[in-house]
Amino acid sequence: MNHLIAPSILSADFAHLKQDILMLNNSEADWIHVDVMDGVFVPNISFGFPVIAAVKNYALKPLDVHLMITNPDRYLEDFQKAGANVITVHYEACDHLDRTIHKIKELGCKAGVAINPHTPVSLLENVIEELDLALIMTVNPGFGGQKFIANSYHKIQQLRAMADEKNPDLFIEVDGGVSNHNSLALLKAGANVLVAGNAIFAAEDQLHAIAELKNISPD
Ligand code: DX5
Ligand code: ZN
Numbered sequence: 001m002n003h004l005i006a007p008s009i010l011s012a013d014f015a016h017l018k019q020d021i022l023m024l025n026n027s028e029a030d031w032i033h034v035d036v037m038d039g040v041f042v043p044n045i046s047f048g049f050p051v052i053a054a055v056k057n058y059a060l061k062p063l064d065v066h067l068m069i070t071n072p073d074r075y076l077e078d079f080q081k082a083g084a085n086v087i088t089v090h091y092e093a094c095d096h097l098d099r100t101i102h103k104i105k106e107l108g109c110k111a112g113v114a115i116n117p118h119t120p121v122s123l124l125e126n127v128i129e130e131l132d133l134a135l136i137m138t139v140n141p142g143f144g145g146q147k148f149i150a151n152s153y154h155k156i157q158q159l160r161a162m163a164d165e166k167n168p169d170l171f172i173e174v175d176g177g178v179s180n181h182n183s184l185a186l187l188k189a190g191a192n193v194l195v196a197g198n199a200i201f202a203a204e205d206q207l208h209a210i211a212e213l214k215n216i217s218p219d
Pocket of ligand 2: 034035175195
């Protein structure tokens with residue numbers, strides 16, 4: 001499968017969010033990555049349902065919602081109603097992960113699980129067959145514009161090997177510090193969805209920055 005690009009609107013200009021969404025509609029982006037932070041699971045607060053619903057009014061691409069919140073089960077239906085197409089919860093934030101994955105699927109969304117930099121890939125072994133997507137955090141979650149953690153390559157390779165065996169259609173998403181300096185290596189390691197915030201929204205020519213990430217060929 002060709003890899004997907006999911007620009008993170010955490011790095012967008014919130015006073016001009018509509019223009020940024022229209023720009024993404026006209027770009028080679030595949031999904032729109034939406035980072036929700038509760039100030040408890042991560043040391044930052046981003047935005048919630050009204051903002052996601054406003055984005056959904058203009059977005060022509062699927063919303064890839066990354067929940068950095070504790071006990072996400074409480075709000076899954078609200079995120080689906082606000083317009084989420086993919087819902088990714090954190091392994092570290094769920095007591096009953098298998099149940100949470102099934103709830104997401106029952107809502108008609110694709111189900112993802114994210115793991116923090118300290119969390120081993122092996123902990124996904126018993127749920128990987130249920131998943132549509134696994135997200136490897138390549139920074140500590142909470143903020144855009146951080147430095148990529150190099151040890152992540154090994155985790156991506158491990159996850160790719162596990163997915164090849166148990167769930168070859170799994171989306172393997174990487175999130176944090178992704179840029180055109182490391183994206184080829186990330187794809188070669190086995191990722192097929194690249195999230196990028198700063199590398200896109202801080203660029204002078206955002207459409208070009210997206211096209212550059214999209215047009216890399218790992219072969
Ligand atoms: C971090 C978020 C990321 C963030 C990525 O907690 O999950 O999606 O927006 O931003 P960059 O690409 O700037 O590291
Ligand atoms: Zn994210």
